[in-house]
Amino acid sequence: MLRGLRSVLPVYVAIFLLTGGTLAQTPPPEGVKVRELGPIQPHWVFLISPAGLDSEEATKVEVIDGDSFQLLGMLTGGLLATSTLSPDHKFIYLADTFYSRGSRGDRTDVVTAYDARRLAPAHETVIPPKRQQHIPPDSSALAVTPDGRFLLVANLTPATSMTVVDVANHKALGEIETSGCTGALISGPRRFESLCGDGAMLTVDFDDSGKATASKRMAAPFFDPEKDPVFSIPAVLGKSAFFISYHGAVHPVDWSVEPAKGGEPWSLVTDAERKAGWRPGGYQPLAGYAPGNLFYVLMHRGGEWTHKQSGIEVWVFNAEQKRRVDKIVLPRPGSGVYVTRDRDPRMFVVSLPELGGMPSAPMLQSFSTASGRYLGALDQLPGFPMWIFGP
């Protein structure tokens, strides 16, 4: 050891002497630091990139300023993570799965709260190791109550249930069975809706101990999954949810009553448009804008079972008037659409590389919803972003 030290000592002395002389003539060293973010702004968006085509073990959540088209930072989670924001926008939650040896070993499922300014973990809650592993990681797989006290994490074993997490006490409280129904769409302070395999909806009330107090199913299905299935995430406008189907039907559901009640369906497409093959599609084909009572749909032309095909246009509908009010042609086809909730909203569309097409990186396009005007894009997005959310 001493011999080793003796042999390297002259080297250190030489380095000190050599650099010492030079440093004296250079300007003072630059201040370095790790950046912190300001408060989340209305046009910030968060992209969940659960997988690349060659990896799905480390989900990315990308934080983007949609006004300046800058990537502000990112989070790295585990296998096929889902993510959402706390209602006060102070935390970003990730529900994750990790294996102790990467792709094998002991499984740990955990909800991690990241400080939204530092994008660093603040606290975590270990949950039962059975969370749903699904692409896309939609917003019904990790939902937060309006007061921010509880998180609902979707499980799939393949039996379905929701784990209730007490956020403040970092504790998994219990599990609510939703047999035959999947996901949690929040419809009240302690209430969520689940979509069932027969086309009905399940309305679940729960208490602060994380236990279900009531679980009521619609008397009759509001759509027919055999004939024309609906995409599982609706546009929520006030107390009404608007589901769209593979063939372009709109199914309104009233969430102000318990159990939820289906309304009269209407169509997104005219007979001529249907004949021309227009239909909704993508991983996140629908976005709502509650202040305007509007919803936005990614549309493409294709045959049956093209429900995951990217849209080439976004059609805008007024939910009350049941008619299309605008049409936005996309510079590049998009697989996901999201509209911000503020009074000067932006529409964001994420584009994925075409499978089997030329290699290209994902891109986020931005539009003014007032005029449908294209405002620009952020390109070279990391990973394979499949879900957009925001404040």
Add this chain to the structure above:
Amino acid sequence: MDLLIERVSRTVAMRTSRRGILGLIGKVILGAMVLPLLPVERISGRANAAEGAGEGDPLSCDYWRYCGFDGSMCGCCGGSTTECPPGTLMSPTSWVGTCKHPVDGKDYIIGYRDCCGKDQCGRCFCQNNKGDMPLYRTQLDNGVSWCFGTSSFVVNCTTAVKLGLKS
């Protein structure tokens, strides 16, 4: 021993740069990727085509069994249409699709069984969505990682196994 390791690492450090080493590793990886792919892909393609006479090419996304497929084809990843690559875990569960056989014209139930426990193979990605439904029809959802019954939900690639004739 300490001295020996120190000398070796000093020599390496003096003669190379970090970028150089990364470049070398990159070349080795690229070489490893490119070399086996060039001749092997063509040969395995021929072999598979010969196997299912009239059924088409199991390494092509329009192969009849892949009508509800979503993922990397195991035939491109060290397995085949019905076999998982070495060291992976074949799931006993699967989502199912109903595909028409090109020769006998009959509808078959196909089980898309994932091979789990290793990260995405990434080759020959193929997505057809015939019969694919959202999660509320779990058994028909090709977006689920179908690794139930195995010890890891990381998906490497997907097979397409004939389960029987549609009744």
